[in-house]
Amino acid sequence: MKKFLIRSLLQIIPVLFLISLIVFVLVHVTGDPVTLMLSDTATDEDRAILIKALGLDQPLYVQYFKFLGHLVQGDFGNSFRYQEPALPIVLERLPASFELAISSMVVATLIAIPLGILSATKRNSFLDVFVTGGAVLGKAMPSFWLGIMLILLFAVHWGVFPVSGQGTFAHLVLPAITLGTGVAAEMTRLIRSSMLEILQQDYIRTARSKGLLERIVIYKHAFQNSLVPVITIMALQTSHLIGGTLITETVFSWPGMGNLLIQAVNQRDMAIVQAAVFVVSILVILSNLLADLAYRVLDPRIKYN
Incomplete structure (x- = not known):
């Protein structure tokens, strides 16, 4: 039983890694987050500043590894609707x-x-x-x-x-x-x-x-x-x-x-x-x-x- 538990817990790691990759890809194919976050009156300069702040000007693999690093810490970013970290908001609704x-x-x-x-x-x-x-x-x-x-x-x-x-x-x-x-x-x-x-x-x-x-x-x-x-x-x-x-x-x-x-x-x-x-x-x-x-x-x- 002990060996089974250890093996099962170790198998969870690659599964979570694959899930993180799928979530990252799906988010990037759903649309441009910058357009959604900016108002209609935003200028091209505002857009460029936000892109750089979010790290969207970097290659995808760099963005993914940064996303993975934040994910390990439980950081999924801030909700632009609530202006708060996303994970506590989700966990608050879980009960x-x-x-x-x-x-x-x-x-x-x-x-x-x-x-x-x-x-x-x-x-x-x-x-x-x-x-x-x-x-x-x-x-x-x-x-x-x-x-x-x-x-x-x-x-x-x-x-x-x-x-x-x-x-x-x-x-x-x-x-x-x-x-x-x-x-x-x-x-x-x-x-x-x-x-x-x-x-x-x-x-x-x-x-x-x-x-x-x-x-x-x-x-x-x-x-x-x-x-x-x-x-x-x-x-x-x-x-x-x-x-x-x-x-x-x-x-x-x-x-x-x-x-x-x-x-x-x-x-x-x-x-x-x-x-x-x-x-x-x-x-x-x-x-x-x-x-x-x-x-x-x-x-x-x-x-x-």
Whole structure:
């Protein structure tokens, strides 16, 4: 386990290096930052001074190594919208995105686990067809459409929940359901297929032949051993929810990192974009590492050699 951790941490270094290169290239192909930062009344002299101040008159490789040096120190530059360092602004929005992502994953888990198990144990029944059909529908629904429908029904028409913003538990319900629905649909199908495979194994037939209660066979022997692929999708979806809640946060005006990133892209605030993309990348890497560690806990047969 120790060797696995060391090797995994060392592998993160070239991945981060590649991410930094991609972010640097993407920022430079999106447009001229000087034009965006200067007013319409700026002169050519003002433009030349700003280009030199930003180091844009230097070769690209020199700019990249300077960018890399600042990145190691956590310096992504100043946001020209907020006139403050970009990274603290992104990190300030991160807890709100964490709150929404974790709540969405809780909603998805509470929906997916019982429905996936029921669908597998009642294979080819009406319940199975209903659950799998609902999972396909839930996966096919665009999150922005579902969010708007929930706002119209529960906020505008019935007045049960707030329309937007953050503050109380009620503000969290609609965006969490919106994000959790798509994840729940994917997890339900995965749990069903994993459970169907496990239920055909010899040790399940042996457990039943010993006279064990069916619920013990299902939840202790079958479900526990079907969790490895489920942990994989949960880890991937958690990192996706943290960094990919762009549309949902915009629909519900949720003050998270996704909403901040959308505003930064629209305003070409590239310091914010760079910092947000890099933070999301690190979160994805860490969530995958935690998933690898969880495999060993769930299935001792897995070895990290």
